[in-house]
Amino acid sequence: MTVAELKEYLTAGRHVHLIGIGGVSMFPLAEVLKRAGLVVTGSDIHENANVDHLIAQGIPVTLGHRPENIRGADLVIRTAAVHDDNPEIQAAHTAGIPVFERAQAWGAIMMDYRHAVCVSGTHGKTTTTSMCAHIAMAAGTDPTIMIGGNLPLLGAGYRVGNGDTIILESCEYCNSFLSFRPTTAVILDIEEDHLDFFKDLADIEHSFRTFANLVPENGIVIANADDRNTMDTLDGIDRPFITFGLGNYADIYCSEPVWEKGLPTFDLYQGERFVCTISLTIPGLHNVKNALAAAATALHMGIDPKFIAQGLNSYHGAERRFEYKGELNGAKIYDDYAHHPGEIHVLLQTAKSLGYQRVICAFQPHTYSRTKALFDDFVQELQLADLTLLAEIYPAREVNTIGISSKDLAAKIPNAEYYPTFAELEARLRQLARPGDLILTVGAGELDQVSNALVKKTTKNECNSSAQI
Incomplete structure (x- = not known):
């Protein structure tokens, strides 16, 4: 049905x-x-x-x-x-x-809301959805929210409100987002992923184009002008859409960010109109882009710029998105959900820009099919770390019929080490950690257990989601 x-x-x-x-x-x-x-x-x-x-x-x-x-x-x-x-x-x-x-049910529910915001894309969905949630909460819209990770503001990954706005993180896997009924469809970026379901990039782009076409004639598609795949996907689409980007070629854009201790401040513009000044408390140029997407969404909804600034300035991150865990022997410990080569590239670039003496990346690949399909890209991007420690692949829904292991990655990556168990990996991190290090546990599997263990065995503090840069 x-x-x-x-x-x-x-x-x-x-x-x-x-x-x-x-x-x-x-x-x-x-x-x-x-x-x-x-x-x-x-x-x-x-x-x-x-x-x-x-x-x-x-x-x-x-x-x-x-x-x-x-x-x-x-x-x-x-x-x-x-x-x-x-x-x-x-x-x-x-x-x-x-x-x-389940996706059909959420789609049916959306039809009762004036604003049904669906945030999609290969990367940045949880962060951007969380930013939209912060803005909507600051504006007092009493939204219903569904996020793919816990948000400290909500104390959970969801909120059931009474207002006319619903905000959902929307995943393309198995075309589940095609059951949604957005009035606002946000597309952050499009890359090859979930190749156990999609045939290739063209198949993925077709899915996103179909998603964009779900928007009614009085709705809007909000797209990343800096992502070529997204713009190619939307070429000739007959739905209204606006763009966000880092320059004035986009409808919603920012001034050149000013960076202080790794954190960006920038002015937000809509066309020639100055909207507000935003100071993020999370690092990375990718998060400037995520903030632009959230701001563009809020402007389309008619939210006052002061609430856009208030919401974005108060956002300190979501669970497992460059989440600060604590210290070990003077080293800073962070955890991140990155599991695609593109996400790892952005994560490690950001980490390297923060001034640490060493960036140590402990990574657990997610699914055999993704590891096989994107093997060369993983090899390239994981070299950005000063030292890479590899845990065994997290299978999720899969059986290893491919015969691939993280050991294969370690053999191709300079300065990489393979540890078949979390206990061995944790012991190695304890041995390595020293002042001036940034240690990252990375992946969509269970490697956060290691960062939690490192912190809980060395400090009395519980995890803090705010970035301690």
Whole structure:
């Protein structure tokens, strides 16, 4: 069924059952549906903090998947991890109860909002969505927010508001963002990624173009003028769009940033009009671009420039986005989610610009398919560090049918070392750490366990998300 058909089902009083309700983007969905007046139940395999939270909100959750769990449901929504052989899915099909995907549900929900902001792109989605959230909160719009990482401002990765604005991080993997219904579609950049699903760059660009075309005629596409793939993708599109960039060739742009201790200050312009001055508390030219995207979104929504400045100036980073962890033997420890060669390039360039004597990068590649497809790029970009320590590949959803290992990367990268276990990697970092070092744990897997262990075993302080440059 389509998103529009699902919208007809999501009316007050209907009973919706969520399978995998404890998932990171499912439990906020449950709250939103409950607030809309639906009767919400759910099931999950394991009890976790999300499940406990929902139960406290009065939403019944059953542990384990059984056919009887869907009794009385008018419709079922499932997470992507739940397949057709699930007993509850099979029972729904037998009973003629419609089954929808999680992304479809979010798409249907967006149709009730005046401003439905979807932030997409290969890189920078979490940071830019978080910046949009900061601005919207500063402006008092009472937004609903869904982010792919925890944001200290929210104390979580989501917020259920009562205003007319919804802001969602929107991922292209498996074309999930094509189920969304944005009024504002932000495209930050486009590169080859998720090649276990997409055939090539052209396939990815086609997906993003389709995403942009989801915007209604009275909506807007906000695009990165500095990213050639994005501009090529949008060439000739029949939807209104504006651009952001580092120069006045873009609709929304900035003056040359002034850098102090690695942090940028710049003036924001819309055409010839000065908008406001922004001083970021996070480093990197890439974050100037992310801020421009968030500012362009806010300007289109009619948000006062003073709230744009207030929101961006108060943003100190999201979890696992150049997140400061603490110190070890005088070395500064940071963690970052970068898992694509383009992201690693930007991360290590930024780290090298901060004046440390050495930049030590501990990296865990994410998925065998990505490591194989982008192998040469990983080899090139990881050489930017003074020393690279490689953990074994994080498999995520994959089985290693390719026969690839992080050891293969280490063999090609000068000044690289391979450690098959986290314990060995942690021990090596303890041995290396000294004053003047910046130590990065990098990747979308579980390598943050190492940075957490280094800090917790050496200090009494918990993690601090603010950059301690």
